Amino acid sequence: MLKAVFLDRDGVINKASVIDGKPYPPRNLDELELIPGVDQAILQLRDRGYFCIVVTNQPDVARGKTSKETVESINQFLIRHLAIHEIISCYHDEHENCGCRKPKPGSLLKAALKYNIDLNKSFMVGDRWRDIEAGQNAGCKTFFIDYQYNEKQPQNPTYTVASLTDAVNIILNEAS
Template sequence: MTQATTRAVFLDRDGVLNRAIVRDSKPYPPASLAEMEILPGAPEAAKRLAQAGFLLIVVTNQPDVARGTTTRETVEEINGAIGRIMPISEFRVCYHDSADGCDCRKPKPGALLAAARVHQIDLPRSFMVGDRWRDIEAGQAAGCKTIFIDYGYDEKQPKNVDFSVGSLEEAARRILETC
C-alpha cells in the first residue's frame, strides 16, 4: 500500500471562494454565473496555498440541482469560472439532497475520503475550510484539521474547530503558519 504523502486543503465553494447569497441570515449559492462574486483575497490566498505545495480540492454540496431550482450546467459554469481564476486541482460536487443519504454529501466525509484515495492525501496533515457546520463535521470525520469561516449565519454552529477565522485569507495564513 502506498503511503499518503500529499497535503491538501479542502475548500467549500459558496462562502469560502465566492460570496454566498445571504437571505434571512442563511447562506445560499449564487443562482447564475452573473450572480457569482469571487470573495476579496480568495484568489491570492488560493495561490499561496498551492505554491506551498497543497492540492486545492473544492468539496461542495449543491442540493438545488436535486431540488430542481438550478441545473448542473449552472453549477459547472460557476466552478469553471472559479477554476480559471484559482489553482483548483479538482471540484467534487454532491448534487444530492439530504434525504438521498449519499456518502458524498457533507457532513459525511465521502467526498474527502474519495479524493484522498485518488491523490494519496495525508488527511491528518490536511485541512478542511468551510463556512458551515456541515463542512467542519465532514473535515473532522475525515481526520483533517478544520478551519471555520464564521459569518454568523442563523443556523447550527460547528463544535471543536481547530481555527475560527473571518476569511480565506486568514485561513491561508493559519495553514501556512502551522506547516
C-alpha cells in the same frame, strides 16, 4: 503522500447570498462574485505544496432550483481563474443519504484516494457546520469561517477565522 486544503465553495471562495440569516449559492454565473483575496490565498497554498480541492454540496440541483449545467459552469469558471486542482460537487439532497454529501466525508475520502492525500496533514475550510463535521470525520484540521449565520453552529472546529486569507496565514505559519 500529499497534503491538501479542502475548501467549501459558497461562502469560502465566492460570496453567498444571505437571506434571513441563511446562505445561498449564486443562481448563475452572472451572480458569481469572488471574495476579495481568495485568488492570492489559494495561490499561496499551491506555491507551498498544498493540493487545493473544492468540495461543495449543491442540493438545489436535486431540488429543481438550479441545473447541473449552471453549477458546472460556475465550477469551470473557478477552475479557470483560481489555482485549484479539482472541484467535487455533491448534487444530492439530504434525504438521499449519499456518502458524498457533507457532513459525511465521502468527497474528501474520494479525493484522498485519487491523489494519495494524507488527511491527517490536511485541512478543511468552510463556513457551515456541515463543512467542519466533514473535515473532522475525514481526520482533517478544520477552519470555520464564522459569518454568524442563523443556523446550527459547528462543534469544536480547530480554528475559527474571519476569512480564507486568515486560514491560509495560519496554515502557512504552522507549516514553517
